[in-house]
Every structure is written in structure tokens, then in C-alpha cells.
Amino acid sequence: MANYPEKLAALVADMQAVTDRMEHAELLIEMADRFDEVRVTPELATPPYPEDRRAPACESEAFVWAVDQPDGSLKFYFDVLNPQGLSAMALSVVIDETLSGVPLESVAQVSDELVFDLFGKEISMGKGAGLMGILGLVRYEARQRLKAG
Amino acid sequence: MSTTIEERGYANADVLVSTDWVAAHKDEPGVRLVESNEDPLLYASGHIPGAIQVDWTHDLNDQLRRDYLNAEGFAALMARIGVTPETLVVFYGDKNNWWATYAFWVFQLFGHTNAKIMDGGRAKWLAERRELTREIPEYPETAYPAPERDDTAIRAFRDQVLAHSQANKPMVDVRSPAEFSGEKLHMPDYPQEGALRGGHIPGAKNVPWASAVNTDDGTFKPADELRRIYEQEQGLNTDDDVITYCRIGERSSHTWFVLKYLLGYSNVRNYDGSWTEWGNLVNVPIER
Known part of the structure; x- marks a missing residue:
């Protein structure tokens, strides 16, 4: 397994312990069901969203925001315009629950392997690219803050 | 409606x-x-x-x-x-x-x-707010005498595609215009495209697969609209020998279905190797 921050590593380990395909999907769906908790607030943004918030290659039309926290970490928010974009919603919840409030250095190092660790290596190329687009935008936000010092 | x-x-x-x-x-x-x-x-x-x-x-x-x-x-x-x-x-x-x-x-x-x-x-x-369930159905196991897979009629392979291109026979690239032009591979955000080169197979026409469906409800467009898209705008004919392709053959199966069944084309094949194969092949021609 990749070198993930503690909470993310624990979640990935829990997910990988579930080998039944349908049970694995159920766990991810339960996460997607919590998407409203990470949905961008009207105070932060309302549609139509600026294109620089759009996750590259994500056909579920996912958008990502990062809000600076007093301790220097980030709190992540999302929107997924495709109501059937369950995988994008599930990943958004995973990111918020395990990477919001985490030191920027750790967020910046979360690799694309996370997509395969969560969704399986057989995920379609297009779907994988879209989910990596969400993760890539999250990393980008952390790296920009690190560069700015 | x-x-x-x-x-x-x-x-x-x-x-x-x-x-x-x-x-x-x-x-x-x-x-x-x-x-x-x-x-x-x-x-x-x-x-x-x-x-x-x-x-x-x-x-x-x-x-x-x-x-x-x-x-x-x-x-x-x-x-x-x-x-x-x-x-x-x-x-x-x-x-x-x-x-x-x-x-x-x-x-x-x-x-x-x-x-x-x-x-x-x-x-x-x-x-349409129709019924959905999470219940997984189970059906009695059946005996299905499956024939050998026939790859000749509706599937195309790379050597056939190369010959097809060199013979100037019609091909439909159903990817997005950015993929067709090769622009997409040059963007740093898309390293997962799975191909070393961007562009399209020489001679291919670009008709994104979603052109065949109505955006409001996802149904297929009527035949006259489909003929306008594929025949009047792209010059295809029902008797043509046509190959469709995309990135891995999934989107192009949609266009294959449209041409073969909805428009009644007699000879349409789907190149499932598609761009993930062609864009990685050594020394095959590519257009941008």
C-alpha cells in the first residue's frame, strides 16, 4: 500500500479487507450517501462554477474547493453535477474525511494509486482518469500553499 | 418529447x-x-x-x-x-x-x-421515477452451448485497420474533438490517456459518439437526423465498409450499434484496440 496519511491508510486497509465485490461497492455507496456533508456551501460558491475548480477529465463534472484553516491545513469541499456520479461522490467524502485538516505535505504526497486502492485496479480508464483528476486538484491545492510558503 | x-x-x-x-x-x-x-x-x-x-x-x-x-x-x-x-x-x-x-x-x-x-x-x-431495487436476483443456472467467438464480422484488428486506412475506406473516430486532434495528449492534466502519441488514424472522420443521442433524455435520435450526421455531413453510405474506433472500443461500440442497426449498414466493424493500441504502435501513420 502507498504511504498514506494515518486516517486514509486505515480507511484503505478497511476497504481492502472487504473482498466481496458487492460488499465493497456497498461501502463506497455508503460514503457517497454522505456527500451532502462535503458539498460546497452557497457561501463558498454557487453554479455555474469557475472552470479552475473543475476536476480535469472527470465526466461526472466534479469541482473542488480548498479553504485555508487556522492551523495551516485545508478543508476540502466538492460538488458533483452528475447525480449518477457515485464514485466521484464517494471519493470526495473519502478525501474530506481523511485529508481535510491533515498537514499539507501529507496531502501533497497522496498518489493516484489511491483510486485503484479504493475502486479496484480494473476500474475503466476513463473513470480512473476522472477520479485521479479530483485527487490531482486536491494535491494541487496543497502544493500551491507549500510553494507559497 | x-x-x-x-x-x-x-x-x-x-x-x-x-x-x-x-x-x-x-x-x-x-x-x-x-x-x-x-x-x-x-x-x-x-x-x-x-x-x-x-x-x-x-x-x-x-x-x-x-x-x-x-x-x-x-x-x-x-x-x-x-x-x-x-x-x-x-x-x-x-x-x-x-x-x-x-x-x-x-x-x-x-x-x-x-x-x-x-x-x-x-x-x-x-x-421517469420508475422502480429501483438493491436486491440482487438469482436465476437457476442454465446450459448455454456457446459457439466459438466470431471476430470476423463485427470486430477489426490493427492490421486490418491499417489496410483499411491505406485503402481510404471510411472510418469513424468517435472520441472528442480534442482527442481526435491530438490536443488532449499535450495537456499535462491527462497523462492517463494510455497512448504515447495523439491524433487520429489517417482518413478517419470525427463524429463524437454522443452525437447520436438526444441530450434531454438519452434516447437515440431519429433516423433522418442520424443520416444527416453520418451521411450528409460525413459522406458515409449504407453499403460502405466502415470501421469505428475510440480509446478502447467502448464508445465506438455505441456508434457501431447506430450504424449497423439503426441505419442498417451492412458492414461495420468496431476496432476495440482503438487509440490505446494505435497511439502506442511503432511506425503507424497518424494524422493531427
Whole structure:
């Protein structure tokens, strides 16, 4: 397994312990069901969203925001315009629950392997690219803050 | 509002069924609903009662070679989902049925012609607020005498595609204009495109796959509109020898379906190697 921050590593380990395909999907769906908790607030943004918030290659039309926290970490928010974009919603919840409030250095190092660790290596190329687009935008936000010092 | 399937002037209208038809016939023992999606979570989150899932990667692909399952594997799949050669298989799925047409195409490699697509797919069923369930159905195992896979009629391989291109025969690249032009591979955000070179196969016309569906409800456009897109604008003819391709052959199966069944083209093949093969091949011609 990749070198993930503690909470993310624990979640990935829990997910990988579930080998039944349908049970694995159920766990991810339960996460997607919590998407409203990470949905961008009207105070932060309302549609139509600026294109620089759009996750590259994500056909579920996912958008990502990062809000600076007093301790220097980030709190992540999302929107997924495709109501059937369950995988994008599930990943958004995973990111918020395990990477919001985490030191920027750790967020910046979360690799694309996370997509395969969560969704399986057989995920379609297009779907994988879209989910990596969400993760890539999250990393980008952390790296920009690190560069700015 | 869409016209009925019968009113749209298709060459083979009976290859489509409406959501109304599915609602009325889904419980018949001779009908098997098959959901095929890109998003691996959708089926588990709710599906049409009685529908089983056929997953592209788990169920239709060979797990070692880049190829589809063989006759033995297909027979095992059919047995598992309770299908006999007489069963009418009705496919539907997300993304305006692109994965459903992909599964349909693979079934045709094994000659299961008793198959249809639910017009509008999963999105239309949901938009109509029809019943969904999370219950996974189980069907008695069947015996399915699967024939050897026939790759000659509807599947194209790279050497055939090269010869086809060199003979200036028609090809349809159904990817986005950015993929067709090669622009997309030059963008740093898209390293996962799976090809070392961007562009398209020389001579290919670019008609994105979604051109064939109505954006409001995901149903297929009527035949006259499809003819305008493929024939008046791109110069194709029903007697042409046509090859469709995209990135891995999934989106192009949708256009293959449109040309072969809805417009009645006699000779259409899907190049499933598509750009992930062509864009990595050494010394094949590429246009931008």
C-alpha cells in the first residue's frame, strides 16, 4: 500500500479487507450517501462554477474547493453535477474525511494509486482518469500553499 | 418529447425497446435484463428489479490477455446469469448506454442475436421515477452451448485497420474533438490517456459518439437526423465498409450499434484496440 496519511491508510486497509465485490461497492455507496456533508456551501460558491475548480477529465463534472484553516491545513469541499456520479461522490467524502485538516505535505504526497486502492485496479480508464483528476486538484491545492510558503 | 421508437424510421427498430416495454415485460421468464455501467457503484446503488449486472472488466474481458472471454467463459457467464440461447437479453446502462452497447457488441461476437437495448438507458428509467431495487436476483443456472467467438464480422484488428486506412475506406473516430486532434495528449492534466502519441488514424472522420443521442433524455435520435450526421455531413453510405474506433472500443461500440442497426449498414466493424493500441504502435501513420 502507498504511504498514506494515518486516517486514509486505515480507511484503505478497511476497504481492502472487504473482498466481496458487492460488499465493497456497498461501502463506497455508503460514503457517497454522505456527500451532502462535503458539498460546497452557497457561501463558498454557487453554479455555474469557475472552470479552475473543475476536476480535469472527470465526466461526472466534479469541482473542488480548498479553504485555508487556522492551523495551516485545508478543508476540502466538492460538488458533483452528475447525480449518477457515485464514485466521484464517494471519493470526495473519502478525501474530506481523511485529508481535510491533515498537514499539507501529507496531502501533497497522496498518489493516484489511491483510486485503484479504493475502486479496484480494473476500474475503466476513463473513470480512473476522472477520479485521479479530483485527487490531482486536491494535491494541487496543497502544493500551491507549500510553494507559497 | 421523443417520438416512439417505431416512428423514428430505423432500419431495425426492433433492436430497441422503450422503458415502458421494459416495465411491462421485465418479469417474463424469457426476458433477462442486463445492466452494464461505467461507474462500478451504480448497479449496487439500485437497479431495475430483476436486472443482473454484467461488468465489462470482470465478466467480459479475459483476465490475462487483452481480449474478450472465450466460448467457455461466455457459456459460464450465460449459465451464471440464467440465459439460454432463447432468452431475450435487454441491455441498459449509464452514459447513454455506451457500456450497454459494448456488452451487446460482445454478445454479438458469440452470436446471441436475441438481444435489445433499452432506449434512453438507466438515466431515462431514473428520470421517469420508475422502480429501483438493491436486491440482487438469482436465476437457476442454465446450459448455454456457446459457439466459438466470431471476430470476423463485427470486430477489426490493427492490421486490418491499417489496410483499411491505406485503402481510404471510411472510418469513424468517435472520441472528442480534442482527442481526435491530438490536443488532449499535450495537456499535462491527462497523462492517463494510455497512448504515447495523439491524433487520429489517417482518413478517419470525427463524429463524437454522443452525437447520436438526444441530450434531454438519452434516447437515440431519429433516423433522418442520424443520416444527416453520418451521411450528409460525413459522406458515409449504407453499403460502405466502415470501421469505428475510440480509446478502447467502448464508445465506438455505441456508434457501431447506430450504424449497423439503426441505419442498417451492412458492414461495420468496431476496432476495440482503438487509440490505446494505435497511439502506442511503432511506425503507424497518424494524422493531427
